Amino acid sequence: xxxxxxxxxxxxxxxxxxxxxxxxxxxxxxxxxxxxxxxxxxxxxxxxxxxxxxxxxxxxxxxxxxxxxxxxxxxxxxxxxxxxxxxxxxxxxxxxxxxxxxxxxxxxxxxxxxxxxxxxxxxxxxxxxxxxxxxxxxxxxxxxxxxxxxxxxxxxxxxxxxxxxxxxxxxxxxxxxxxxxxxxxxxxxxxxxxxxxxxxxxxxxxxxxxxxxxxxxxxxxxxxxxxxxxxxxxxxxxxxxxxxxxxxxxxxxx
Amino acid sequence: xxxxxxxxxxxxxxxxxxxxxxxxxxxxxxxxxxxxxxxxxxxxxxxxxxxxxxxxxxxxxxxxxxxxxxxxxxxxxxxxxxxxxxxxxxxxxxxxxxxxxxxxxxxxxxxxxxxxxxxxxxxxxxxxxxxxxxxxxxxxxxxxxxxxxxxxxxxxxxxxxxxxxxxxxxxxxxxxxxxxxxxxxxxxxxxxxxxxxxxxxxxxxxxxxxxxxxxxxxxxxxxxxxxxxxxxxxxxxxxxxxxxxxxxxxxxxxxxxxxxxxxxxxxxxx
Numbered sequence: 001x002x003x004x005x006x007x008x009x010x011x012x013x014x015x016x017x018x019x020x021x022x023x024x025x026x027x028x029x030x031x032x033x034x035x036x037x038x039x040x041x042x043x044x045x046x047x048x049x050x051x052x053x054x055x056x057x058x059x060x061x062x063x064x065x066x067x068x069x070x071x072x073x074x075x076x077x078x079x080x081x082x083x084x085x086x087x088x089x090x091x092x093x094x095x096x097x098x099x100x101x102x103x104x105x106x107x108x109x110x111x112x113x114x115x116x117x118x119x120x121x122x123x124x125x126x127x128x129x130x131x132x133x134x135x136x137x138x139x140x141x142x143x144x145x146x147x148x149x150x151x152x153x154x155x156x157x158x159x160x161x162x163x164x165x166x167x168x169x170x171x172x173x174x175x176x177x178x179x180x181x182x183x184x185x186x187x188x189x190x191x192x193x194x195x196x197x198x199x200x201x202x203x204x205x206x207x208x209x210x211x212x213x214x215x216x217x218x219x220x221x222x223x224x225x226x227x228x229x230x231x232x233x234x235x236x237x238x239x240x241x242x243x244x245x246x247x248x249x250x251x252x253x254x
Numbered sequence: 255x256x257x258x259x260x261x262x263x264x265x266x267x268x269x270x271x272x273x274x275x276x277x278x279x280x281x282x283x284x285x286x287x288x289x290x291x292x293x294x295x296x297x298x299x300x301x302x303x304x305x306x307x308x309x310x311x312x313x314x315x316x317x318x319x320x321x322x323x324x325x326x327x328x329x330x331x332x333x334x335x336x337x338x339x340x341x342x343x344x345x346x347x348x349x350x351x352x353x354x355x356x357x358x359x360x361x362x363x364x365x366x367x368x369x370x371x372x373x374x375x376x377x378x379x380x381x382x383x384x385x386x387x388x389x390x391x392x393x394x395x396x397x398x399x400x401x402x403x404x405x406x407x408x409x410x411x412x413x414x415x416x417x418x419x420x421x422x423x424x425x426x427x428x429x430x431x432x433x434x435x436x437x438x439x440x441x442x443x444x445x446x447x448x449x450x451x452x453x454x455x456x457x458x459x460x461x462x463x464x465x466x467x468x469x470x471x472x473x474x475x476x477x478x479x480x481x482x483x484x485x486x487x488x489x490x491x492x493x494x495x496x497x498x499x500x501x502x503x504x505x506x507x508x509x510x511x512x513x514x515x516x517x518x519x520x521x522x523x524x
Contacts, residue, residue, distance in 0.1 A: 055469045076475065084473040090422055091466040094415070096394040108475030136269060138421045156474065 004031040004081070004159035004188040006052065010061035013047060021047040023212045024061070029205075031159075034189040036199040036220065039209035040234035045164075045192035046087070048209065052162050052190065053082035065160065080109060083153030083187075087164040089145035093137035098129065098148050101137065105156035123155035124148075127181055143174025147181065154185075161187040167195045196224070196238040208233050266421075271324055272392030278322035282492040283391045283399035289499045290387045296503040297379045302369040303355065306512035308376065314499065315382040322390035332385045333378055340377035344370035393417040402485050411480050419463070426459055 006029040013022040021044045029035050037045045050056040051063055054075045063070045070078050086092050095101035102123050106116040124130040127147040132140060140148060146166065153161065166182070167175045179201055182189065193199060199206060199220055206223045208216040210233040216223055223229065224241050272279070278286075293314050300308060319329060348366035356363040388396065397414040401407060430452050434444060444452070488496070505511075 050469070053473055055473060076477075079473055079475055084470075086466060086470050086473075088466070091463065092470045094418055094467050094471065096392075096418065104471075104476075105474035108477060134273075137418075138266070152474065 005029060005066060006160065006188070006190075007064040008048075008051075008061070009063070011048075011051060011058050011063060012060035013051065013056060014059060021212050022051075025209075025212070025214055026061075027207055027214065027217060029188065029190065031188055032186070033205060034203040035191075035205045035207060036203040037190065037192040037207045037209060038194070038196065038199060038235060039215075042211075043209040043233070044212040045209055047212075049084070049162050049164050049190070049192050052160070053084045054078050055084070080156060081158055082160045082162060083156055083158030085149050085153055085161070085163045085166065087168060089142075089149040090137070092149040092152060093140075093145060096136055097133070098124070098135050098137065098140070098151075099133040101148065102133075102151045102155045105152060109156060119155045119157065123151040126154055126185075127151045128177075141174070142169050143171065143177060146170060146174065146178060150181065159187060161185065161189050163189070163191040163193075165193055165195075166191055167193065167198055196235070197240060200224070200238050200240060208235070210234075267328070268389055269392065271322075271328075271389040272395070274323050274390075276322050276390070278318055278390045280491075281495050282486075282488050283395045284403055285488060285492045285496045286387055286391050287396065287399055287403070289496060290383050292500055292503055293383050294380045296507045297376050299507065300372070300376075302372060303365055305368060305372050305375060307506070307510040308372065308379065310506050310511040311379050311503075313502075315379065315386055318390065319382075319386050322386065324386055324389045328389070329382050329385055333381055336377060336381045337374065340374050341370070344373040347373075407480060414480075415467075419467075422463070423456075423460060426456060430456060 006027075008025055008027045008029075011022055011025040012020075014020045025044075025048060037048060039045050047056065051058060051070070052065075054070045054072075057070065057072065065078055065081050068074050068077055068081075093101050095104055099120060103116050103120045106119045111119070121130065121133075124133055127150050129144060129147050129151055132144060132148060137145065137148070150161075150163075163182075166178060170178060175195075175198075179198065182202055189202065191198075191203070203220055206216070206218065206220045207214060208223060208229065215233050216226070216229050224237055227237060230237055293311070297308065297311055315329070318324075319326065347369045348364060351364060351366035351369060353365045354362045355365045355368055391399075394414060394417065397410045397417075400413075401410040431444075434448065434452065438444075
């Protein structure tokens with residue numbers, strides 16, 4: 001098993017108020033795969049993501065990143081391997097300037113000042129945000145914030161990138177830039193999203209969560225053709241896969 | 255929500271002013287904090303009725319703001335905001351202290367009026383020094399410097415986050431307030447019965463955000479030590495600035511320069 005593969009085995013989790021968020025979730029994700037986790041609100045997507053870098057620990061079952069099981073003891077190793085980009089970039093960007101924010105992770109990894117500088121500049125360059133390095137986060141646009149939030153994780157050189165709702169609040173240009181950026185990365189990519197068009201562009205595999213359980217796991221093209229499944233899990237087929245509304249209305253199938 | 259947005263712009267201006275590159279900006283933040291504290295202690299250590307000896311102290315805010323390229327109008331606006339509070343503190347002094355201290359012709363000035371004026375002058379001096387310190391140093395650098403000076407990290411980190419998230423918090427206040435206004439048909443101001451649950455709502459939102467930020471920090475390897483800057487030695491310019499101003503404050507504290515100048519000028523005229 002390579003370092004960037006993920007093995008989720010019978011994962012269960014309930015919140016302190018008794019809500020069961022995940023129930024016997026199992027999946028294996030191979031190195032280099034791009035996997036989308038989709039589902040209606042409250043299906044357990046974000047809870048599952050929070051388990052992948054140990055922000056939440058399993059109540060039952062286990063998760064392995066490569067050969068390392070996520071436990072309290074292995075958290076520092078796991079967090080170097082799994083980079084987590086949160087839904088709201090304002091939660092991710094807490095330092096006074098973009099540069100300091102991107103350098104925060106490498107600084108905590110105990111790297112040398114030269115290595116910190118090198119990694120920070122490379123991460124900013126990768127997301128095309130080097131020119132923003134001296135700006136405070138509140139001066140950035142939504143798209144810039146999102147790119148910088150990804151840079152804060154890339155600077156730690158993770159092997160797995162986990163993104164929660166990466167396109168929320170982005171305009172068309174910002175969304176397009178983000179898709180190009182993510183397409184150019186070679187990481188194992190896991191994203192939870194409601195943006196099914198994004199899934200079609202980026203992911204070859206889809207895991208559908210419904211009420212804390214895996215309702216389906218398979219190739220994106222297959223899942224999105226299964227209209228019964230989509231209906232049961234409160235999802236809709238991506239617009240680009242639906243036929244032309246005029247032709248369908250006239251009885252002509254696309 | 256013009257007021258909150260205006261306040262936000264004001265905070266952003268502090269960052270812009272702090273990013274200038276002047277002689278004062280380059281002085282070590284620890285030195286600027288120490289000098290400002292020494293200035294404030296010197297000013298507040300005078301007795302209640304002192305006015306003339308306080309006036310020469312205006313040289314410090316004047317010099318530092320000029321060298322640091324901080325517009326006087328900006329400092330004046332901040333002073334205007336604070337002065338009503340200073341007046342409130344001393345407003346009853348003229349009623350309680352009716353002992354006549356100075357007579358100019360037929361006008362008798364009581365100790366109460368003089369102490370009120372003294373409070374106003376001291377407020378102007380100390381507040382302007384504080385505002386200038388933040389403008390020529392930057393809030394985050396001040397937090398780091400306090401940390402270097404031995405203030406425990408939990409305190410400096412709180413200050414640091416307070417400043418970082420004041421913008422986000424204000425935006426949330428704006429959203430809550432707008433949501434209220436859009437549904438308040440009468441257009442009346444928010445009553446206490448509406449205000450209290452909204453405040454609770456804001457606290458819960460803040461709490462949730464704090465949890466998410468903490469998770470995000472943990473995800474990036476945070477281990478309890480935050481933004482730690484190693485303690486570096488002060489250079490010669492820093493030391494000159496520190497001792498130079500300290501010397502001036504000591505001289506001004508124990509010698510009434512206004513009286514001295516007055517006598518000198520009167521002597522020359524005579």
